[in-house]
Amino acid sequence: MCPEKLLFSILMISALLTVALSLSTPLPPEEIEALKRIAEVLNKPYWNFSVDPCSQEAGWVSQNVAKGKENVANVRCSNCNNDGSICHVTSIVLKEQKLVGTLPREMALLPFLQEIDLTHNFLSGTIPDEWATLPLVNFSLHGNSISGQIPSWIGKITTLQKLVLEANRFTGPLPKExxxxxxxxxxxxxxxxxxxxLPDTFSNLTNLLHFQIGSNNFSGKIPQFLENWTQIRIMDLQASGLQGPIPTGMSLLKNLNDLRISDITGNSAFPQLEGMQQLQYLILRNCGITGEIPSFVKALSTLNLLDLSYNMLSGIIPSTFGSLNHVNFIFLTSNNLSGSVPDWMLNDKNDIDLSYNNYTFIGGNGKTCQLNNINLLGNLHKDDDQSEGVPCLETIPCNGENSAIYINCGGEEVTINDKTYEQDSDNNGVSTFRLGTNWAVSSTGSFLDSSDNNNFIATAKRELSMPNSELYKDARITPLSLTYFGLCLSNGNYSVKLHFSEIIFSDYNGHASPGRRIFDVYIQGGLVLKDFNIRDEANGSEKAIVKTFPAVVTRKTLEIRFHWAGRGTTTVPMSGSYGPLISAISVESAFKPPSKSNLFFIGITSAAISAAILLIFVAWKKGYFRRNDAIDTDLKGLETVSFSLRQILTATSNFSSSKKIGEGGFGSVYKGRLPDGTVIAVKQLSANSSQGNHEFINEIGMISALQHPNLVKLYGCCVEGNQLLLVYEYMENNSLARALYGPKQCQLKLDWSTRHKICIGIAKGLTYLHEESMLKIVHRDIKATNVLLDIDLNPKISDFGLAKLDEKENTHISTRIVGTIGYMAPEYATRGYLTEKADVYSFGIVTLEIVTGKFVSGYINKEKYHLLDMAYAAKEKGDLLSLVDKRLGVEYDQDEALGMISVAILCAHSSPLYRPSMSIVLKMLTGETDIPDFVPDPYRFGENPGYEFGKNPYEMAGSAGSNIKPFYTGKFGNGFREWESKSDSASYDSESNSHLLASSAP
Structure with missing residues (x-):
């Protein structure tokens, strides 16, 4: 062939190949290049670029995906020109592809991309700003670890219809855009x-069908503008952080199919849901709802689940509610419902939980905890006399008393270290009470969104490599509440070990699962673990973690409850993956149980012991044994674990100086570690000081009775030889004082949100001490050094050794002034008048320290200052924000700062009658109650307003000749009257108390 013809043939073949490639690959070259870059970022090696990405062939579109599975990898093209010669990538869906790394900015190089779905992967980082130009319609990052704030530019993508960011690590406010x-x-x-x-602009979203914001940290009330969303079908506000009441406008949402609201503060009326004929799921759990269940509930004909648990509902359920027999699940646990259990419930085969109400029932078998599918645990019976225990448990016969219990939760019987853990492999049910040999279990809740909503046992997906893996390969799970009872136990002190391992959320190649299982744990009714996350505690999935707690058994029964409060993820790795999970429980006595042979000798020697007691009594009367006996008497009956001195010495390396972490009011404080890994703080007190002994016993007696997330937990004590020791939980971040203004190398960078959280936490702790605990406690020495910070910078009030127990709930005179200069209320420091309002004053000072980052008093440019004087001066100048810690720059919420400073000034008023109670303070800080306008404090400026000590300023405000002006003229209005009605110190009887003033001096 001649060269000319050969060249012509080559050119023709080349042209044909070019045409063929362009016909088989209609994507523009720049989009193919973009896909290659995306593949590199996401590590997608099986994207086959020798095949047309628009061909829908294997590698570009998932083939034969099993029904119900989400492992989808699809790239789709559309938006082609008229002859189809050029198309564009419009959809990238990569679900459950185990993708790691960050979101690829290169997605922005696909200008026609309408859908991005990266559900259930291991991606992290933030949303790239480069994506702002994409014409997105559907956008899902569900189930990853994306962080940061939602970019405001998303509000400019006017084509967007679906925005799914669930189960990530986003923070900050929602952009109004x-x-x-x-x-x-x-x-x-x-x-x-x-x-x-929630931004007010959300009122514009009138086309919303689906709105889920549960398990967040939102603030403010549930907005009334939700009534604008008349098309809404699914609304989930579970544990969102929003506050009540539930808006009345809910009645306008007639298309609702699924309404879930839980864990809101404040009281609410039952929302008007009459006429909602499409409602299938109704959850109003822990919403503070009072009153009776309204009659319109019986007409909700499409209802499949009704959950009104943990409210304050009262009254009876009438027989006319029998129309609810079509409802598959009814949860009414922990209310105040009473009367007889309706016949229609007794005959119903559906799952019903009536536990912990006031129902009366006499069954064929007498007192019962379970009848058919009805859980009746914790209710009364007609022959009960308001028993303090759980009536149906008290009738269970005991064959002797036990001193140990071992349960393999969710698994078969297994022996570990010569201890046999009993099997607990029955699946149980949605509302079930079941007896073991010397224990029982009660389970409540249904995994609503799971296809397998009746499976309450989790099994590891692969073989576990941890020690004693037989205990962890199975576990019991529950969607709401799981309670184990130890029965027929000898009364006394016990050690409770809870064995956990996260076997559902799997990590991948060192990348943490985005799933977060969060729940609370209670022992004997006291909260011992708040927002507990197994994976975080164990530093990974499929790793064992054992948590040990002391417990006191007084009625032969031990209660351990695991409770889901709506926090954490619910859809990772699949829907219904949430709620408490427990692998095993071991309960062992802290005392040595008597053997059978010992019981024989006990009877033989009882007479000799009686004689010995008589001799000891005579010796005691003569003064022998007085000191140790006094300590034993003080310790008697306290609900706390007793540690041996050997344990403490081992934990603290013989009180090594290297373990010393501070000085307490009566001695040194040491860091220690128990054999199980628990880190502790040991306060060493002097046994030679009678005052020290008294304070030591005082602390044990009160702290062991108090359980609250914002109080330091007392693990136990040691009284041995000349040692008096308190064993506390260890606080990783020391004190608030050190964090704010300690040595520079010890200070912590506390951002504004953390400071605000700390302030609210202290207020919650004091509210509990003053108003919510069974005992009424006045702390008397609230200051920044007595506020400790845990690893997450949550505040915990410490040092109750100086607290004053107020059993009579009235104003009293302190016989000994205890406190710290600068923090003490004036009436307490000068006159010895002690009420809870003294703590309110101290709280005001600490709040100013939190805002300013400064100690209560000191020197600035060699000039003496006091924070309260500075606050009043700033108020006079109208420049309160000048008080904010300069280290924060502009990174703080101005409204919150103004609120905190105003509340602090109000709390530190010189008259206790002008100070709000701590519960009102808490409402002000959280926005539930408005903060009043400035209340003048004439004493601070040396004026005499005509106020007489011992007179009620509410009365004097309008009296003739008084210079005090009515102070409830601001937003708060007459709300000050609420303080007056709640205050235990509304007036002072100065005449009757005058004879005590002399003894109140320090």
């Missing part, structure tokens, strides 16, 4: 760390 996306039909933001109020 989202409210401009009028085409939005779905918002799923649950299981993140969002904060702030």
């Amino acid at each position: 989202l409210g401009y996306l009028r085409k939005l039909t779905k918002i799923e933001f649950s299981a993140n760390g969002f904060s702030g109020e």
Whole structure:
């Protein structure tokens, strides 16, 4: 062939190949290049670029995906020109592909991309700003670890219809710009760390069908504008952080199919849901709802689940509610419902939980905890006399008394270290009470969104490599509440070990699962673990973690409860993956149980012991044994674990100086570690000081009776030889004082949100001490050094050794002034008048320290200052924000700062009658109650307003000749009257108390 013809043939073949490639690959070259870059970032090696990405062939579109599975990898093209010669990538769906790394900015190089779905992967980082130009319609990052705030530019993507960011690590407020996306039909933001109020602009989202924001840190009230969403079908506000009441406008949402609201503060009326004929799921759990269940509930004909648990509902359920027999699940646990159990419930085969109400029932078998599918645990019976225990448990016969219990929760019988853990492999049910040999278990709840909603046992997906793996390969799970009871136990002190391992959430190649299982644990009714996350505690999935707690058995029964409060993820790795999970429980006595042979000798020697007691009594009367006996008497009956001195010495390396972490009011404080790994703080007191002994016993007696997340937990004590020791939980971040203004190398960078959280936490702790605990406690020495910070910078009030027990609930005179200069209330420091308002004053000072980052008093440019004087001066100048810690710059919430400073000034008023109670303070800080306008404090400026000590300023405000002006003229209005009615110190009887003033001097 001649060269000319050969060249012509080559050119023709080349042209044909070019045409063929362009016909088989209609994507523009720049989009193919973009896909290659995305593949590199996401590590997608099986994207086959020798095949047309628009061909829908294997590698570009998942083939034969099993029904119910989400492992989908699809790249789809559309938006082609008229002859189909050029198309564009419009959808990238990569679900459950085990993708790691960050979100690829290169997605922005696909200008026609309408859908991004990266559900259930291991991606992290933030949303790239480069994506702002994409014409997205559907956008899902569900189930990853994406962090940061939602970019405001998303509000400019007017094409967006579905925005799914559930189960990530987003924080901060929602941008108001989202409210401009009028085409939005779905918002799923649950299981993140969002904060702030819902923007008012959300009232524009009238096309919403699906709105989920549960498990977040939002604030403010549930907005009334929700009534605008008349098309809404699914609304989930479980544990969102929003506050009550439930808006009355809910009655307008007639298309609701699924309504879930839980864990809101404040009281609410039952929302008007009459006429909602499409409602299938109704959850109003722990919403503070009072009153009776309204009659319209019986007419909700499509209802499949009704959950009104943990409210304050009262009254009876009438027989006319028999129309609810079509409802598969009814949960009414922990209310105040009474009367007889309706016949229609007794004959119903559906699952019903009536536990912990006031129902009366006499069954065929007498007192019962379970009848058919009805859980009746914790109810009364007609022959009960308001028993303090659990009536149906008290009738269970005991064959002797036990001193140990071992349960393999969810698994078969197994022997570990010569201890046999009993099997607990029955699946149980949605509302079940079941007896073991010397224990029982009660389970409540249904995994609503799971296809397997009746499976309450989890099994590890692969073989576990941890020690004693037989205990952890199975576990019991529950969607709401799981309670184990130890029965027929000898009364006394016990050690409770809870064995956990996260076997459902799997990590991948060193990347943590985005799933977060969060729940609370109670022992004997006291909260011992708040927002507990197994994986975080164990530093990974499929790793064992054992938590040990002391417990006191007084009625032969031990109660251990695991409770889901709506926190954490619920849809990772699949829907229904949430709720408490427990692998095993071991309970062992802290005392040595008597053997059978010992019981024989006890009878033989009883007479000799009686004689010995007589001799000891005579010796005691003569003064022998007085000191140790006094200590034993003080310790008698205290509900706390007793540690041996050997244990403490081992834990603290013989009180090594290297373990010393501070000085307490009566001695040194040491860091220690128990054999099980528990880190402790040991306060060493002097046994030679009678005052020290008294304070030591005083602390044990009160702290062991108090359980609250914002109080330091007392693990136990040691009284041996000349040692008096308190064993506390260890606080990783020391004190608030050190964090704010300690040595520079010890200070912590506390951002504004952390400071605000600390302030609210202290207020919650004091509210509990003053108003919520069974005992009424006045601390008397609230200051920054007595506020400790845990590893997450949560505040915990410490040092109750100086607390004053107020059993009579009235104003009293302290016989010994105890406190710290600068923090003490004036009436207490000068006159010895002690009420809870003294703590309120101290709280005001500490709040100013939190805002300013300064000690209560000191020197600035060689000039003496006091924070309260500075606050009043700033108030006079109208410049309160000048008090804010300069280290924060502009990174703080101005409204919150103004609120905190105003509340602090109010708390530190010179007259206790002008100070609010701590519960009102807490409401002010959380926005539930308005903060009043400034209340003048004439004493601070040396004026005499005509106020006489011992007179009620409410009366004097309008009296003739008084210079005090009415002070309830601000937003708060007559709300000050609420303080007056709640205060235990509304007036002072100065005449009757005058004879005590002399003894109140230090």
